[in-house]
Each structure stands twice: as C-alpha cells, then as structure tokens.
Amino acid sequence: xxxxxxxxxxxxxxxxxxxxxxxxxxxxxxxxxxxxxxxxxxxxxxxxxxxxxxxxxxxxxxxxxxxxxxxxxxxxxxxxxxxxxxxxxxxxxxxxxxxxxxxxxxxxxxxxxxxxxxxxxxxxxxxxxxxxxxxxxxxxxxxxxxxxxxxxxxxxxxxxxxxxxxxxxxxxxxxxxxxxxxxxxxxx
Amino acid sequence: xxxxxxxxxxxxxxxxxxxxxxxxxxxxxxxxxxxxxxxxxxxxxxxxxxxxxxxxxxxxxxxxxxxxxxxxxxxxxxxxxxxxxxxxxxxxxxxxxxxxxxxxxxxxxxxxxxxxxxxxxxxxxxxxxxxxxxxxxxxxxxxxxxxxxxxxxxxxxxxxxxxxxxxxxxxxxxxxxxxxxxxxxxxx
Numbered sequence: 001x002x003x004x005x006x007x008x009x010x011x012x013x014x015x016x017x018x019x020x021x022x023x024x025x026x027x028x029x030x031x032x033x034x035x036x037x038x039x040x041x042x043x044x045x046x047x048x049x050x051x052x053x054x055x056x057x058x059x060x061x062x063x064x065x066x067x068x069x070x071x072x073x074x075x076x077x078x079x080x081x082x083x084x085x086x087x088x089x090x091x092x093x094x095x096x097x098x099x100x101x102x103x104x105x106x107x108x109x110x111x112x113x114x115x116x117x118x119x120x121x122x123x124x125x126x127x128x129x130x131x132x133x134x135x136x137x138x139x140x141x142x143x144x145x146x147x148x149x150x151x152x153x154x155x156x157x158x159x160x161x162x163x164x165x166x167x168x169x170x171x172x173x174x175x176x177x178x179x180x181x182x183x184x185x186x187x188x
Numbered sequence: 189x190x191x192x193x194x195x196x197x198x199x200x201x202x203x204x205x206x207x208x209x210x211x212x213x214x215x216x217x218x219x220x221x222x223x224x225x226x227x228x229x230x231x232x233x234x235x236x237x238x239x240x241x242x243x244x245x246x247x248x249x250x251x252x253x254x255x256x257x258x259x260x261x262x263x264x265x266x267x268x269x270x271x272x273x274x275x276x277x278x279x280x281x282x283x284x285x286x287x288x289x290x291x292x293x294x295x296x297x298x299x300x301x302x303x304x305x306x307x308x309x310x311x312x313x314x315x316x317x318x319x320x321x322x323x324x325x326x327x328x329x330x331x332x333x334x335x336x337x338x339x340x341x342x343x344x345x346x347x348x349x350x351x352x353x354x355x356x357x358x359x360x361x362x363x364x365x366x367x368x369x370x371x372x373x374x375x376x
Contacts, residue, residue, distance in 0.1 A: 036224010077367025179265025
C-alpha cells in the first residue's frame, strides 16, 4: 500500500555537475543537479532565474557541464552555496577552454563537456536551458577498452528529498544483456 | 592533460525509470534513463520517436515515472529490450492508477509519480516530453523522519558509455552543509 505525498518531484538521484559560463567577462561555476539528457546530443539544465550564471548563458549562448568526483565534494557544495555575484569562483579551479570562447571548463573534473545553447524553455521561475554537446574532454585514466568507465570516475549523486550527496556503488549488470535472463509470463 | 573524444554526451549516471502510459487502451511500460528535472515541479523524458509509448503520451497528454529498485534489474532491462508493439508488458507488473485515468503506475516500484504533459520539445529523432508531477506515491518504508530517504530505496543507475547499471553507494555528505567546511582562497 502506497502513501500519497502530493505532487513531489522525486526523480533522484541525479548527477551533481558544475556548470561553467562566462559572466561579465570572467568564468563562473555553479553547482547543479537538476539536469537531464534531452536527446542523445543534448543536455538540459533547469536553473532558477535568480542565478548569476543565467545571465552569461543567455548572453553568450553557451555553457559547460563538468562532472566532479567524490574528492571534490566540499568545493562542489560550496559552489552551490556561494553566488558569483559575491565571490569570484573562477579562483577555485584551473580553467581551460576548448572550441568555444565562452564555455570555461574545469581541469580538476574528469569529464568536461562544452555546449552551445539550442533552445530555452521558459518556466515561471526557471530557465530550462538545452545545449548541444559540441566537444567532450576526459581524463584518459577514466577509459577502459575505449569506453568511458564510470566505475573509475566516482561522480557525486544528489537527492533533494534528503538533501544528500551519495557515492556511486558497484556495477550491478550490463544493459541490453541482463534482461535476456528474464522469463516473460508468455514464455513460462 | 585531457583527451578530446568529440561531442559525446557523458551526463551519467542517470536514474533508470519505468515510464508508464496508456497505449491503445492498455497500460504499457518502457525503460528510460534519458530523463531529467526541468523545473522543481517537472520531469523531462528524451524519447526516441520510434517508441510505442510516445503514441500514448501524445494522445492522452499524461504519463507516469516509476523508480524501480535493484531487485527488479532483470525485468527493468527486459522492458528496454522488448517493445509494447510486440508484447503486452502490462502483464509484468501490478498496475494501479491515481488521479489520472491514463497514467498507469507500478505497485512494485517504491516511488511512482503521475505527470500531466505540459510541453514537448521537438528534436530530429526524439520527443522531449516535459510533464508536471501531479501526485507522488511512495512506500512508507522509504521514509526517514518524514523525508524520502534514498539510502532505503536502492534505485538503479544507468550509464550509456559503458552500457551498465550501477548501484547507489553510501551517503557521502549533506548538501548545503559540507561546503561550509571549504576554505575559499579569499579566506585563507
């Protein structure tokens, strides 16, 4: 028997990322977990309109998505507490650029993606920015047999309902494989 | 030094969910991980237009998002391999309904959300469905002190780059808290 808790968004855990943007001429980074994959080439960011970062994304039509690792959890949480309005957060990381002049990325993160803004969906208090991934930069140590191996990356998961960060645990199964062991009622 | 691997979407791991919809008059479920939070009230689903489920979501303007647990990994993967065009997947679960007549939900999942379609963003091969969560049903055993506790839920994470399912590991830190221990360069 289930309990109705009202219309609560419980789509967690989601990956914690650092979003980079050029704001008022300098790099800025903000912690976000209300993210998603829109289509195979695109990432969405559901960002409160009050954030300083939104100014830069709208002006330059670009942003970066950087995936931090467990060891960075203090600075990651800090970047979600402190606004770029009040502190120069570019001093917290080693910044690099790729193909775009206005998508600063973070050397300390094992995965960095630079994105061009494709469209924005307007919500009452949030901008849903959807960006196409134009280039991806990774630490080579995170590869196994040519594939990016998330067991080597140690990303930080986030859940809003208990306001917690979680580790990623061990690999449970292979996709498009373990399901072949399932016996459908029609085959029993 | 980072390696440029081209424009690859590496926003993982994402939570594996079972999306429910009423298609041709009966419940259908499909496995999806290209999901996200659009704004605090809304969930996005990036679904290939070829999927059978898209027909029902467009027709009824509603869907459900059900979060399965580790023990269900075989049937979850199976629901991503087999299409509702070829098999009645409603037979695989105990279906229930909430406020909407066309958002079938799965009793076996500890978290079930019913959603009304708000808007669709059109991509070349994908529909990005954005739905508002109108009601959420949870197993009471998943609560700790009134908050939904993800350490009790055991959701299934997914990564496309290594086509794997992962467990969620232990709680790493509290959000808006651990960052207070970070010493900014300006305060050192």
